[in-house]
Amino acid sequence: MRDFVLRAVTFLLRLAATSKPRPAAHPALGQPGPHAKAPYLLPPGGGFLPPAVEKRSCPSSAQICSGLTVEWFAPLVVPPVRLGLHTPLRVPELVLASLLPPLRVRAELGSLHGPPQRPPALGRRRPVNKLSSAFLHEHNSSIRCSPAADERQPSLYSLNAPLAILLESANLDANTHPFEGYRASIALSFSSISTALIMASYSQSMMALKGVVLGALLLVGTGSGVAAGKAGTMQVVGNSGVSAQMMFLGTEQKVYILDKTENNPLKVNGHPAWGVEYDINSNNIRAMEVRSNTFCAGGMTLGDGRWLVTGGNKAVTTNGADAKSGQGYGAYNGGRALRFLSPCDNQQCQWDDQASNQLNTERWYPTVEPLADGHNIILGGMRDGGFVPSQGSNNPTYEFYPIKGDGGSRNLPILQRTVPLSLYPIAYLMSSGEVFIQAGREAILWDYKKKSERALPTIPGAPRVYPASGGSALLPLSAENGYKETVLFCGGMSLGKTSNWGNEGGPTIAVSQLPASTSCEQISPMAGGASWEAVDDLPQGRSMGQFIQLPDGKLWFGNGVTTGVAGYNTNPNAPGRPVGESYGDNPSYQPLVYDPKASKGNRWKRVGSSNIGRLYHSSATLLPDSSILVAGSNPNADYNTNTKWKTEYRVERWYPEFYDAPRPSNGGLPRTFSYGGNGFSITLPSAADAQKAKVVLVRTGFSTHGMNMGQRMIELETTRQGSKLNVAQLPPNPNLFAPGPALAFVVVNGVPSQGKMVMVGNGRIGTQPVAAKTNLPGGKRDEMLEGRNSSLLERNLDHAASQLGHDDLLRRSGLHARHHKSSTDRL
Ligand SMILES: [Cu+2]
Incomplete structure (x- = not known):
């Protein structure tokens, strides 16, 4: 304690010598108060912070509750760093926790690049600095948890024992890593606890360039400019319980998450859960019963406000193997499933997933697009599992929900011509009522009323549909652009010959280390003489990147990998050379923002960074506050924690640069x-x-x-x-x-x-x-x-x-x- 005060005084003196006078101390932060006895982290150079202790409720059914992030800045060549819970955990709130079963510690280390622009906020769960053009590079190999394990092998600690994590930095190349800085995310996990848990959150920051511990600024207290600080950052906020293969915003409060059927530790009605409702404000989850296997389904709202999630795959048992319907994890064949949800805020709504509701044909990887009459059009898919379809397993048809006309499936020739790159065709309804469809390298306008197509030019650059998995988005429509539709595609993957994509068994060439495409192309399909136009390349190649429309007219582009493609294979010797089971590797940790109104050459901007890889089967959605919920990643046949790219349950939130600005009222908007x-x-x-x-x-x-x-x-x-x-x-x-x-x-x-x-x-x-x-x-x-x-x-x-x-x-x-x-x- 004396040591603590002494250090505080030292830093205040140093600070006084190097910075302007600051406003009066924040009462909660200006002195070693109620948190003084809390454990704190011993950072490089000896700086310290009284940690903010935060109570956090875990969902009763969750088995993991995470949330401790440490960030600091250090010189290019970083000496070994020791972060420790310096004293036993003795704050009153943690006494309860100390009676609980062992604490599990997992840590990951990444580096942040870009000069810090403001000191970190303290007293919040997220101690993140605002970074300009942050660039994250992961250095998992350079972290060790003391005493006995590395970050991939969680070790057990008693809460009463001092906890130390030794971070041994790599010597970074100054050319490839122009600035210095590291982030350690430490997840504390409690097993078998169903009651509320108490978590401590600590923040620490040091900027070695100035020799000042930025965190110490907070001891002096600051006024505006420090307390907020979410803008332009990304932070872990919760746990999805099931891996977020599919995700959508259902109400102003609730996000709905669907996984494929697999052995998630979260259970519902005695079997592994694969659906949850995620509360945006509390980050709590509610496990939901889903009867059929939602493995790679499609989804969209109907004109009456219900959500439809349709298609999927067979019932499975361990490691994705086929199971008899009703056996295995309890899933039924989801290939023809029509599942409905009326989202709610009272935790009462449930999926309506009746065997009597069926598509005409099985569809694995179908696309769903809403139509002008409130129906959905359901396009393509596969009749069974596999990496990509052959003509035999492909389903080159479409149908409607609710059923229209003759009620059957109609042929869609483009989906026959583009095998094996015909799954999850990219589809956007056009002002004419035609549907723009892109698959393989083709693009067409499909008139489903006349059952006829108009060909558009072949897309340059690279294949974009699954498993090449470029991102696509319809740019905002406005009177200014005459409501002229423009569809943008970015990233993807070219394997040269189409035959290299192989068939149901996987690609025929090694794909996991191939750089993804950087190309971005757009087309205005309804314009006379529509043609593809190259726009700003991605700063780095990307497969499985995801566009999220922001209400300011810009588009977020996040998730995905820089090498490889979608899909997985449990055979490590398969020709596609999976890493673990993943055909994608080297995740992109860097979300981008695309401004379609900026001049060419200036449209991309890096905003925020993460140290969580979002590979195959990850997702993201806009939230009402304009932040983005990011979740998922499981390039594995089943729940898997014993591989390089594990099943990922951590949920992050990305905050746009305007996040901290005062917001206009939405009070005048009608419902x-x-x-x-x-x-x-x-x-x-x-x-x-x-x-x-x-x-x-x-x-x-x-x-x-x-x-x-x-x-x-x-x-x-x-x-x-x-x-x-x-x-x-x-x-x-x-x-x-x-x-x-x-x-x-x-x-x-x-x-x-x-x-x-x-x-x-x-x-x-x-x-x-x-x-x-x-x-x-x-x-x-x-x-x-x-x-x-x-x-x-x-x-x-x-x-x-x-x-x-x-x-x-x-x-x-x-x-x-x-x-x-x-x-x-x-x-
Ligand atoms: Cu999939």
Whole structure:
């Protein structure tokens, strides 16, 4: 204790000599307070911090509860570093923990590059520094846990014993690693505990360049600029319980995660779980019963707001081997499954996964895209398992849910022509009602009404569909770009000859160390003479990279590997040369942000970094606060902790650079949106804000395999009158944004509000009511019609509504109310 105070004084003195005076101490941090007896970490150079002790509840069913991250900066050549829990754990909160079974310690070490821009926050779970152009490079081989194990072999410690972790750094090459810095993530795991656990979180940072322990700044206390600090970073926030092969945002509070059927330690109804509901705020999970095997299924919302997850694979037993239906882990054949979920916030909803609901044919790796009438189109897949299909196992057809017309499966010739690269075809509904489809190297516009196709040019660069697994995204639609669709593809893999992809048994050449493609290409399929256009290359090749649409119009690109492809093989001598079981290796730890409006050459930016590899079967989704939940990775046939790329349960959250900025209110947003019809208005704090404001809708999508089915964003038309922002409904064409749930945001000067879950369309499956395009006051044309505007608008809408014969439209548009009362938030 005396030592502690002495060190504090020393650092304060050093600090006083090297920095400007700071505001008065934060009462909780300015003195060795209630945390003074807590264990602390002994960092390189002897700096220290009183750790923040944090209570954390683990889900009752979870077996692992993690969350201790240490970060610091050090010179290029780092001497061996000793981090230790310097004193026995004696804080009152930890007494309970000390009575519990042994503590399991696992640590991973990575390096961070880029100068620190601000001191770390203390007293928060995440002690992360904001780093510019951070670059992470993993050095797992250079870490040792003392006394007896390395990071891949968790060792057991008693909580009452001092814990020390020795980090022996490698000598880094200054040319390839332009800055210095390390991060150690230490996961503390408790086994067999079903009650709430208490975790301690420690932060430590040292910037050796200045000889100052940044953390010591916090002893002096700081005002603004230190307390927040999530922006531009990534942190571990929880545990998914099942590996997140598939993931989607269901409500403003809940994310739903699906795994394939495998031996996850998390159990439900006496068998391993493969589905959970993940609470965004508490990071708690609820195991959910799913009857059929969801192995590589497709999913999307329907026009009535339900989620459909369809297709999958056979019932399996240990290590992915086929099981008789109902045997093994309890899964049923999911090949023809239609599973439904109405997401909820009260923990009561369950998957509706009845054997009576069936597709016409088995589909493993089908793509699902929502249509203008609230149906889903379900494209392709395979009739059985395997790496890639042969003509025999391929299913080159599509069908609809709910069933349309003759109810059967229709042929889709592109999926026959592109075998073996025909699984998970990339599909986006176009404004014409045609579906843009990309598979193999082909691209087409498919008219499912006429059962005809229009060919588009062959995609340059590399194959993009599974298992080459490039990322793809539809760029935001707006009046500014005339709602012209542009589809962007980045990364993927070329193996030269198509035959090198092999067949169900795997690739015929070694793939795991082949560099993935850096190429990015885009096309505007509806434009006359549509052609591919090369845009900024990825800074590093990537397979299984995933685009996530951000409400500011930019796109996150994360997850995946820099070498190899999707898929796995349990045979280490297979021609594809799996690493462990994974055909992908050398994960990309560096999320990027793509700005489609930036000039060419300036579109990519590195934001944040991780030290968790997200290989095959990982996923990500946008959350209402514009952060991104990142989870999954299991390039193995079953739950596997005994291989290089283990089954990954840690859940991370990535925070955009605007994360800490004050957010606009979403209070003026309605809960329902229509196609055309009466707009609405939002009052912003100032006219200047209104000038920079917009309203966007984002369908966050169904994330799996580097895809995000259904994801798209549309910006609504607006005009301004002082501080009032007049907002149009969606354009009168449901093909531009199919009906169903979406997140709505007010975005001011690039900073989004919290997203509000809204319903686009009438909330029903079927032809959607469409009214005339919203006529906004304050626009150039309307300035001339000032005074007459509202009556004209009403006449137009009356006319449109009577033509369409939709009472519902009138009711929902607020038009009736408008006739009788003056409303400031309806136009
Ligand atoms: Cu898969």
